Amino acid sequence: MNHNTPLSPRPLNELSGAQRRVLSARQLREHGITAALAAERCRPGGPWQQLLPGVYLLHSGPPTGEERLHAVLLYAGRVPAGAGPRGSVPAQSAPADRGGRRPNPYGDAMITGLAALTLHGFATAPPLPAIDRIDVLVPRTRRLRSTEHVHIVRAHALPRPLNVTDLPVAPVPRALADAVGQLTDAAAVRRLLTEAVRGGHCEAAAVVRELTQARLLSRSHVVDAVDTLIAEGRAMAENRLYEMVRLHALPDPLWNVDLRLPGGPPLGGLDAYWPEHAVALEIDARSPRTDDDALWSEYARKRETLERLGITVVHVTPKKLREALEQQAEVVRAALLAASEREPAAYVVVLPR
Incomplete structure (x- = not known):
């Protein structure tokens, strides 16, 4: 044979x-x-x-x-x-296998770029027949050329593909980065990035991380779209925070305030503050575009200062607010209930932010 x-x-x-x-x-x-x-x-x-x-x-x-x-x-x-x-x-x-899944018949290749976003259900991505060249993600070591309607995209490390209509498809943040890398229309880039967050496909930080790794933030139209994306992500996180307080019957806090010692320096801004319980909440919306170490040091200094004054600080992330809202509500509730067991906090001035 x-x-x-x-x-x-x-x-x-x-x-x-x-x-x-x-x-x-x-x-x-x-x-x-x-x-x-x-x-x-x-x-x-x-x-x-x-x-x-x-x-x-x-x-x-x-x-x-x-x-x-x-x-x-x-x-x-x-x-x-x-x-x-x-x-x-x-x-x-x-x-x-036992989970009912079949092996991927396409090796380590996966659909990415605009075609992947279409499969993920993006309304702002074109329909498949309108996409002239389909992006496909493969390992960097592959000896393979783009040909006809196939555009080969290589990666040092492949993400874990998602199964969409029985096809291996790159996760939304990676697919977005590969799509944005091919686009020069600023409006189209902004629409795709905005839908990613507004449509609940992923968090802004995950998209920015992929765009950073793809070295796309040197393009002015991408930077402008990312600024809109971050603002959109922040607004979505704040809306989920309001929803958490309402749905889980938490006491109403003071929203978006600055704390200050009487006659002293500012202590920093907070997204929510329960003065009767001396519990503060802050959304951790750090972006990979910033110096994470420096920003986390700022968060840590603020938290240390407030806790030294007897104020409990709860940090939440946009991802946790999206994926585990009930769990985050219980964290806040536990902090509020524990207030009666703590020494009274120092007096602070609360100002609107």
Whole structure:
């Protein structure tokens, strides 16, 4: 037996959807179809067509958006679906694990950029048929070229892909960075970044971190969009904080205040303050664009000063407010209940911020 011998041929009807209509050369060999027969069927007027090098569409009509995505992933995957030692089970037909998940048939390749954002449900991303070139993320060591409607994006470290409509798709922050890297329209960049936060896809800090790593913050139109993004993220976090107090029946605090010692220096600003309980709350909205160590030192100094005066400080992050609102409410409630067990706090002046 040589490398051209079909391995455990299986009927094509065992596959489903686009996986049945888009196959790699290796998969075709597994189904008993030789390279010569595939070439014959792809001749002008034939029933098949070759979409990409080594990737075939098993009908003669225009490919759908789903078929294009499968073709791109088969082209870019480290190990084409079905590859493996002689006699092994092809990836597309491998049994599911205990969680019902099937192995990724596209190796380590994943859809990123605008196509990924479309799959994630972004209203501001174009529909798949309108995307001329599909971005696909692969390891930096891959020897693979962009071709036709495939744009290869390389990464030193790949993120963990998400399964979206049975396709491996880059997480939203990484997909955004790859999309923004290809865009020069400032309005389009701003719309995408704003929807990421406003639509609840991810936190502003995660997006800024990816844009920083991609070295995109040297572009003025990206910086302007990031300023809007951070403001949007801050506003969303504040709204969730208001919602936390209301939904979990916490006492109403004084919102957005500055504390000051009588006749002394300012103690800093707070997002919420319960004066009767001497409990302060601050949203930790640090951005990777700033010096995290310096900013955290400022947070730590403020907290140390307030706690020395008998004021309990609770820090919350936008992510925790989004993902664990009830848990954060219990943290605040515990701090309020513990007030009666503490020594009375020093008198401070509370001013609107």
